[in-house]
Amino acid sequence: MRVQRTGILLKPDNRRVLLRPFEPNTEARMHQIISRIMLLTDDEVQDLLNKILVDFEHRHRKYRAFLLVRYMQIRAHFKNCKGSLNENHKLLIGAYFSQEYAVESAALFNPSIVWHPDQSGIDVGSRRFILSMRATGEGHISSICFRTGIVDSENQIHLDESGRYVAAGM
Secondary structure, three states: OOOOOOOOOOOOOOOOEEEEEOOOOOHHHHHHHHHHHHOOOHHHHHHHHHHHHHHHHHHOOOHHHHHHHHHHHHHHHOOOOOOOOOHHHHHHHHHHOEEEEEOOOOEEEEEEEEEOOOOOOOOOOOEEEEEEEEEEOHHHOEEEEEEEEEEOOOOOEEEOOOOOOOOOOO
16 A cells, blocks of 8 residues: 655644633632632622633633533532622632633644545535544643544545634533
C-alpha cells in the first residue's frame, strides 16, 4: 500500500471550551465564597454579573441556564442564608461555582474515520466522513472529539471547520 501525506494538520484549539462545575476543595471554602457573594449589594451583583456575561456568554449555548442549574446544585449549602435571592444573585453564585475546561488544550491524536450515515447533498464520487480523535485537555484529561469532512472524487480530503461550541456528552 502506498501512503501519501495529505498536509492536513490536526491542531488542538484551546479556545474550544465547555462548562463544568467548579468544586472547592473544602466545605469551608464553599461557605466562604457564598458568604462573600451574599454581602454584595444588588448593584455590585449586577456589575459583576454583567462583566461575567460579557466575557463568557458568547462562548456557550444556554449559558444562563447552566448557571441557574449550577446554583440549584449547590443551594443546599445555603443553610444560614436569610431571605430569598433574586435571579442575578443566583446567576452570580452559579458562575462562581462553574469553570471552563479547554478539552483540546494539550493535544489531538488517534484519529479514526468512519463513513457518515448522511451522504446526501454531496458530489458524485465523494463521501462524507466522521473523524473521531482523542483530545487531551488541561490536567491531561482525555475526551473524544468529532469533526466531519468529505473525501472528494480525486481522493482529496476536506475537513469541515470545527463548531463554535463544545458540548459534554450525556
